Amino acid sequence: EQYLAGLAEGVTLSYGKGVSFPVILSQRGEVLHNHRHDGILNKGNLLLVDAGAENNFRYTSDYTRTLPVDGVFETKQREIYEIVLRANTEAIVSLKPDIYYRDVHLFASQIIAEGLKELGLMKGDIQEAVKVGAHALFFPHGLGHQMGLDVHDMENLGENFVGYDDTISRSKQFGLSALRMGRKLQEGFVITVEPGIYFIPDLIDIWKKERKFEQFINYAKVEEYRDFGGIRIEDDVLITGNSHRVLGPPLAKTVDELQKMICS
Structure with a gap:
């Protein structure tokens, strides 16, 4: 991992000012x-x-990809990855000026919850969940x-x-309270879109002990994924006059694209 992180840092310094933040590169993806x-x-x-570069004009980037080490997604990994990918791509498609980014967050959350169901x-009513x-x-x-x-x-x-x-305040609900950007999007904004699914053992244990949301979470099934880790997919998006544009050259993102890239 250290060697790969060093390669990433070296590339960013070769072409610009270096990394835009300390590189996140780990098989412990559930550790944010x-x-x-x-x-x-x-x-x-x-x-x-999860890494980004700062160019010579001081503008930054921030991308995340989650890769199978040996080039092949196992069944569970592929299933979870496809859910995150769907949340990422559909959230991006929905982007345009004058919509609240919190609504986009909730839209992506709905996709994730439906996939997990x-x-x-x-389980249960996913909209209520x-x-x-x-x-x-x-x-x-x-x-x-x-x-x-920055x-x-x-x-x-x-x-x-x-x-x-003044039109929207930060939620105090766990998870939603971590949303840094909730207000309406405007032309010229650049935002990241980075949904993820994580299996965090300590958090699972706490919620399970508290019997939290038992009507919506199948804790017996969750235990089968305890050592899964985490998956996140992130892209950088410019809000345009009536739509959006994903910035930068296309990076491998689908299961087939990633497997082909690694195995090559």
């Missing part, structure tokens, strides 16, 4: 913002890579943030001042 790179790549594991990990935040066991962070001359642009002014305004 994990900056440790002390693991050895093992067959059957997933490698989560299909696998037997969630998302409303009360039951899906946050698996998706405990926000869908994305603004980006520009990877979390202007947040030193205060997230609540940058990501929210």
Whole structure:
């Protein structure tokens, strides 16, 4: 892991000012913002890579891909990956000016919850499950943030001042409260779209002990995924006059694209 993280840092320095934030590269994808790179790549594991560059004009990027170490997704990995990919692509398609980004977050959350229900990990009324935040066991962070001359642009002014305004306030609900950007999108905004699904053992244990959202979460099934790790897919998107544009050259993202890239 350390070697790969070093390669990424070297490339960014060769072409610009270096990384836009400390590289996240780990087989422990369920650990959010994990900056440790002390693991050895093992067959059957997933490698989560969240990294970005700062160019010579000081503008930043922030991408995430999750890769099978040996080039082949196992069945469970493929199933979870396809859910995250669907949330990522459909959320991006929905982007345009004058819609609340919090609504896009909830839209992606709905897709994730529906996919997890299909696998037997969630149950019951999925719309209600998302409303009360039951899906946050698996998706405990926000869908994305603004980006520009800083990877979390202007947040030193205060997230609540940058990501929210007089028309929308930050939620106090677990998961949704981590959404950095909730207000209406405007032409010229650059935002990240980064849904994920994670199986965090400590969080699972806490919720299970508290019998939290038992009507929506199949804890017996969740135990089968305890050591799964996590998957996140992230792209950078510009809001245009009436739509959006994904920035940068296309990066391998589908299961087939990733497997072909690694095996080549």
